[in-house]
Amino acid sequence: MEQKYKTAPLRCWNKAKDIRMNIYQEIAEAKEKGKLLIGGGAESLIAIPSGFEHAMLVGEPYGAAIAYVYRENPELYMQIVEAAEHAGYPRDLCAYMRDYLGSLLLNKYIFGGPFPHLDFCLQAGFCDTHSKWYQIVSEIEKIPYFSLDLVPFDWEIAGESEKTKQLKRDYIVSQIHEAIEWMEKTSGRTFDDEKFIQGVMNECDSTSVWAKICIANRAIPAPLDEKTILSLYVLAVIGRPRQDVADFYKECLAEVEERVANEIAACPYETARIITDSQPPWFALDFFRLFESYGVVSVGAHYSFALSGGWEYDPVEKTWNAARTPRERGIEIKTRDDAAKVLADWWLSTGTVCRGVRHSGAGKIQRIMDMVDKWHVDGVVLHLNRGCEGTSMGQMEIMQALQKRGTPVMTFEGNHADPREYDEQRTFARIQSFMETMDLKQIYEFKKEK
Amino acid sequence: MISIGYDLGAAYSKVVVLKDEKVIGKGIAKTTLEPMESVIEARKAALENAKIDEGQVERVGVTGSGRNLIVKSDVSATDVTADAAGVNHINKEIKTVIDVGGEEARAVKVSEDGKAINSAVNDKCAAGAGAFCEAMARAMQVSIGEFAEYSLKSTQRIAINAQCAIFAESEVVSLVAEETPRQDICRAVHDGISERLTSMAKRIGIEGKVGLIGGAALNKGLVESIKDDLGTEVTVLPDPQYVSALGVALMAANA
Numbered sequence: 001m002e003q004k005y006k007t008a009p010l011r012c013w014n015k016a017k018d019i020r021m022n023i024y025q026e027i028a029e030a031k032e033k034g035k036l037l038i039g040g041g042a043e044s045l046i047a048i049p050s051g052f053e054h055a056m057l058v059g060e061p062y063g064a065a066i067a068y069v070y071r072e073n074p075e076l077y078m079q080i081v082e083a084a085e086h087a088g089y090p091r092d093l094c095a096y097m098r099d100y101l102g103s104l105l106l107n108k109y110i111f112g113g114p115f116p117h118l119d120f121c122l123q124a125g126f127c128d129t130h131s132k133w134y135q136i137v138s139e140i141e142k143i144p145y146f147s148l149d150l151v152p153f154d155w156e157i158a159g160e161s162e163k164t165k166q167l168k169r170d171y172i173v174s175q176i177h178e179a180i181e182w183m184e185k186t187s188g189r190t191f192d193d194e195k196f197i198q199g200v201m202n203e204c205d206s207t208s209v210w211a212k213i214c215i216a217n218r219a220i221p222a223p224l225d226e227k228t229i230l231s232l233y234v235l236a237v238i239g240r241p242r243q244d245v246a247d248f249y250k251e252c253l254a255e256v257e258e259r260v261a262n263e264i265a266a267c268p269y270e271t272a273r274i275i276t277d278s279q280p281p282w283f284a285l286d287f288f289r290l291f292e293s294y295g296v297v298s299v300g301a302h303y304s305f306a307l308s309g310g311w312e313y314d315p316v317e318k319t320w321n322a323a324r325t326p327r328e329r330g331i332e333i334k335t336r337d338d339a340a341k342v343l344a345d346w347w348l349s350t351g352t353v354c355r356g357v358r359h360s361g362a363g364k365i366q367r368i369m370d371m372v373d374k375w376h377v378d379g380v381v382l383h384l385n386r387g388c389e390g391t392s393m394g395q396m397e398i399m400q401a402l403q404k405r406g407t408p409v410m411t412f413e414g415n416h417a418d419p420r421e422y423d424e425q426r427t428f429a430r431i432q433s434f435m436e437t438m439d440l441k442q443i444y445e446f447k448k449e450k
Numbered sequence: 451m452i453s454i455g456y457d458l459g460a461a462y463s464k465v466v467v468l469k470d471e472k473v474i475g476k477g478i479a480k481t482t483l484e485p486m487e488s489v490i491e492a493r494k495a496a497l498e499n500a501k502i503d504e505g506q507v508e509r510v511g512v513t514g515s516g517r518n519l520i521v522k523s524d525v526s527a528t529d530v531t532a533d534a535a536g537v538n539h540i541n542k543e544i545k546t547v548i549d550v551g552g553e554e555a556r557a558v559k560v561s562e563d564g565k566a567i568n569s570a571v572n573d574k575c576a577a578g579a580g581a582f583c584e585a586m587a588r589a590m591q592v593s594i595g596e597f598a599e600y601s602l603k604s605t606q607r608i609a610i611n612a613q614c615a616i617f618a619e620s621e622v623v624s625l626v627a628e629e630t631p632r633q634d635i636c637r638a639v640h641d642g643i644s645e646r647l648t649s650m651a652k653r654i655g656i657e658g659k660v661g662l663i664g665g666a667a668l669n670k671g672l673v674e675s676i677k678d679d680l681g682t683e684v685t686v687l688p689d690p691q692y693v694s695a696l697g698v699a700l701m702a703a704n705a
Contacts, residue, residue, distance in 0.1 A: 413573040433530040
């Protein structure tokens with residue numbers, strides 16, 4: 001079959017890889033360079049410690065990196081996961097947490113050397129497992145732990161009152177102030193408000209621009225495929241308050257828009273489009289390539305769009321757009337309190353992953369439907385992810401709603417960070433069936449990447 | 451036009467030979483650790499049954515989890531697509547198919563022209579598949595035929611609560627120890643499997659007549675449980691274990 005669209009490698013690809021590796025290197029070297037080293041999850045308002053010279057080991061992407069180790073060094077992966085299980089953390093717990101704890105207990109940092117010794121943990125309780133995760137880390141490492149109690153806004157269609165929204169804002173702002181004072185006291189270091197303000201502005205910039213990148217992927221042909229998206233979104237997960245990350249996304253957006261203008265495709269044979277839900281099995285991303293052999297490009301997921309994206313709801317159009325940054329809204333951030341208020345509001349108003357975890361049901365269904373419409377999606381693939389209860393909440397409701405409107409849906413059972421719970425052959429067979437039910441023919445022979 | 455269809459499943463290899471879309475031969479062999487031997491045996495039986503030589507076969511279709519064993523074919527399709535094609539050829543009124551294989555069960559929605567338009571497959575659990583029935587029959591120390599007959603004689607409903615085949619087996623052993631009537635235990639096993647199968651079918655939405663295929667469709671006890679669960683008539687297609695092979699043979703003939 002003749003190639004339908006031209007393709008080209010993403011120019012900023014290597015830069016993304018370098019930034020990611022630099023961050024993990026900075027974590028390894030933080031202590032010798034006199035920086036604080038902090039542990040916490042991706043949603044733990046990672047901009048809060050920006051007022052310190054610090055590095056932050058963000059738990060979930062580190063867990064994903066361990067899961068990826070399975071591809072290259074399955075023996076090491078098994079040592080890690082068995083270390084957690086032998087310590088009493090069984091398979092039904094969060095797979096990211098088990099991978100992380102195994103690495104800590106084995107004292108093996110998968111980017112080389114021993115597990116970096118943290119100064120303290122800062123974590124948000126938006127997900128029950130995450131709160132417990134860092135309690136365990138602090139007990140093992142004998143380090144202090146500060147937990148923020150976060151209650152996300154409900155989905156927009158739920159019509160949450162302004163009064164409860166304001167209470168939630170105030171509640172988080174007060175905890176941010178408390179966390180800063182606690183960190184100063186715990187570390188004996190002085191918090192720099194200017195750096196904090198910059199970190200918050202970078203967080204807003206990074207996530208807003210990431211949403212614009214996702215929106216650019218509505219174009220046909222799609223300039224990015226999901227496997228690439230997953231390599232780009234992670235920078236916001238591990239370092240969205242950083243200047244280099246905020247700058248990178250601006251550069252990336254310019255390149256993606258250029259690809260759209262020139263019809264440069266991610267998939268040269270694009271004939272149909274899918275989206276997925278929940279984290280993918282990180283050790284087995286080849287399944288995206290199997291789809292592509294049928295001319296099917298996965299254009300994104302609520303997970304990757306929302307975890308790294310700042311989204312603003314338009315009540316008239318009933319859709320989500322890239323959130324306008326404080327700068328774009330003319331909001332000046334001059335003080336620590338200003339920054340705390342902006343950060344709290346940004347997290348509550350523009351992050352939709354946490355809403356999916358805490359307030360599932362109709363809101364997430366609307367979000368997925370909106371994605372199906374706006375991204376011109378022909379089918380939806382739901383990863384029934386047994387490793388993350390939060391992101392897989394409500395998936396059966398989503399499936400039923402999609403089927404009701406006539407959108408083909410495929411499910412497969414797996415685990416984003418534990419290959420022992422993923423049956424690749426069976427998943428491939430299911431994908432092939434799904435392609436046949438969508439009346440799609442394989443264009444070229446699929447070969448698994450080595 | 452003579453075509454041959456292979457359905458190479460986890461439990462059995464099934465082969466159907468067609469001449470001008472009419473079945474002229476069938477063969478079946480248990481899948482072993484040497485799966486190619488099973489394929490050869492089933493093919494030999496089908497060709498002998500059809501009274502033709504292999505050289506007379508013009509088209510080849512393959513389906514089933516072991517379909518990659520046949521390197522050269524005109525059509526290679528998944529079970530879902532083959533099921534739809536086979537069922538539509540036999541009975542065009544059937545729009546929802548439940549296929550209970552040895553290790554896998556699936557529900558398929560069939561279009562007017564015999565294409566699969568939606569499907570659901572059991573996840574990583576044998577509790578809704580034929581192998582589960584066989585394991586429970588072993589636990590009860592009866593043949594699968596006797597197991598089905600006992601089930602039909604059941605007078606009271608009991609529930610097996612375990613969600614997995616391994617735990618269900620322990621539960622069956624406990625029920626035996628409690629001297630629960632054998633026929634009621636057999637019925638409970640079938641009800642448990644049926645519950646999983648029918649919920650899978652409901653996931654894709656039941657439309658039109660419901661057809662039952664796959665080797666487990668020969669189990670009358672299971673069929674009875676499925677009928678009760680669905681509250682509707684269920685048609686067991688003739689030679690239900692061969693329907694997938696028939697479907698892919700038809701697809702090959704029309705390729």
